[in-house]
Amino acid sequence: MTLGLERVEALLRSLGSPESALGVVQVVGTNGKGTTAVALSLALEELGQPAGAYLSPHVLSYVERVVIRGRRVSEEEFAAGMDRAISTADAHGIPASQFELLTAGAVGMFREAGLSWAVLEAGLGARHDATTAARPGAVVLTNVGRDHAEILGETIEERAREKLGGLREGAVLILGTSDPRVVRIAREEASRRGARLIGPVEGEGEPEGWGMAPYAACNVALGVRAAELLLGREVPDRGRIARRVPHLLPGRFEIHRLGEVPVVVDGGHNPEGVEAVLRAVRSVFGNRPLGVVFGVLRDKDIGSMLVPVRGEAGLLVLTRPEDERAADPGWVRREFGLHDTRIVEDVGEAVELAAREMAERGGVVLVTGSLYTCAAALGRLRAG
Template identity: 30%
Template structure:
């Protein structure tokens, strides 16, 4: 894990430069895209005063985990907002616009706000004589924006791991670990104990932890003991149930029941995972914040998050976008997709045929073959795969995608394109209004598809 101060010589943008210019600049000035560790970040953060600001003025939720961080942070944020708290939300990565990462009271930060923060971080970085990665600079800018806006609540999604992630320069007042699976093995380790150790690095002495899985690695339990943390664990301290899972998929009229040792609540069903929603609700209830049942219900009826089991009708087609890119993610997608497909078939006219068409691509550092295997073994009518390389430095090559597909998918069902824009146009042309187009494999796959669809709309 490098902490190199090597930098490429690039001219700094100015306050008059565009957001795109700033983002391009910040991607060029550090030797590596991912450079874990806090030794370079902390001096710059202290120079900016963001650490002290969070400690003095805000209640901080920090959310780590292999999957579900985005949904969990979205629900926590919306519940706090509905209760009247000025709420900051930091998430990554974005799908279409960088501004999605930084929100105050649900509103994305403007280009001007981001540029002003980037300029201050850049000045602090130069004053400290350090180089920072793109994620480090942009995260510091988000924290600075939250501090300057004097937000009551900060909801921070960990980017990678926890212990060495930039968000961990801020002490959490309440921590959430959604789950622990095998992902990012090059940085976090190749077993759940090693990964759990990294994610449990967000814990602080005496704070509450919401642990959103029934199996806890020994490394996490050890951190809980070391920090005298009060842990509320899924299945042991809180649970949820759905009256009828076959008919209550994603409709606004559906309800679900949440229970912990103190209360049982009948609640409106959100358009997000109930696993993640239950974790978020547990976090809110374990906090000292004054968030009543009305605020909770209001948030559940309105919360949404692009790209997480995200069902839409666009260009006269039916789409399902999901960022699933590892084993836990694709398993969760399929568990929700199967009943949704049955619901989809139920509304078709008698004799009308329908199929699932997959718009698919992944990053090269993911287990592509495992994801393909799960999707093909799911007993769903996936008739065609539309694949192209993502426009990203870590994109899987066409050869890697085709090799992963070859063992599980007939050649005639694989359609190859030079980019996601072409693949998206092709799946529109080859499908009918009765079909379901599923877009998955990466945040970047969905982002590029949505950009194409927005143009078509």
């Protein structure tokens, strides 16, 4: 992880400042950024404005990170765009990080495609995030929760200020949460930086019957509303946008089956995210017995994530995500006193074990804790 804007700013200049030809919207927050960003870009398209979305992280393939005019780019398009960024960095001796190369490469791809808008999902906070180098004219803040406290701060207020670190004079800030602590900081930061604050717009026009988790529907509504506010026009068919969003975002309340057992795969990786997906499972599947496959990274607030899981799960299987930062499931069991849990190191095998047990109980399986856990589970589930 490398913080600071110097490298990516130099890279963008060397690429001919592609961001200057685009209307840039930065989406920041703890949860729901990807869904909000995709919905926002699709809504801009619906209103006649060619748009792209840059997302992170990916789940199964790097191409998931770049959406142009409502479609995921091909591997060939992605490789060509990133080759331009990498070759430029090498030619100018710019020691850019992977995320900086991806960000600059995506912005360059948007310009090459002749787009009018670029919607950029921030990676971490915003003050030092590479997406801030694109000088966003609008910022959408989804919410502020408990994640990356060691970098962004221990309190909600500290984290909110970090997430608004990309705000600049003349920008528009669209606030997607009514949390009074965040609202206060948003007002202060907008006033101090000479930005215009709109909102909170949380839940405005929140739809029903979109066939997605309630939290995702709320994020879609925020993204659509943000586009409407930026362009001053209403989207005629919000449902059409909602139906397209899940195809561009794997691992967000994705429902599969192993035999007769529903398996929900969701990359909730902080306490609020886990709580939201558990509520969504109950809203869709009622009080059916629940087996949870849980794999998490070491740097997360694991104890707080496990509190709602322990309250809902009739079966808890601890597993290991496919990442060097993965928390050892044995350590998780000992550290948090989970004596009645199972440990299955391989994610795919953990899902199969949970599905077998839930088949006997008429239950449901939830895979959560990390997008890395989801990636491994989807590899098994999509293979049939």
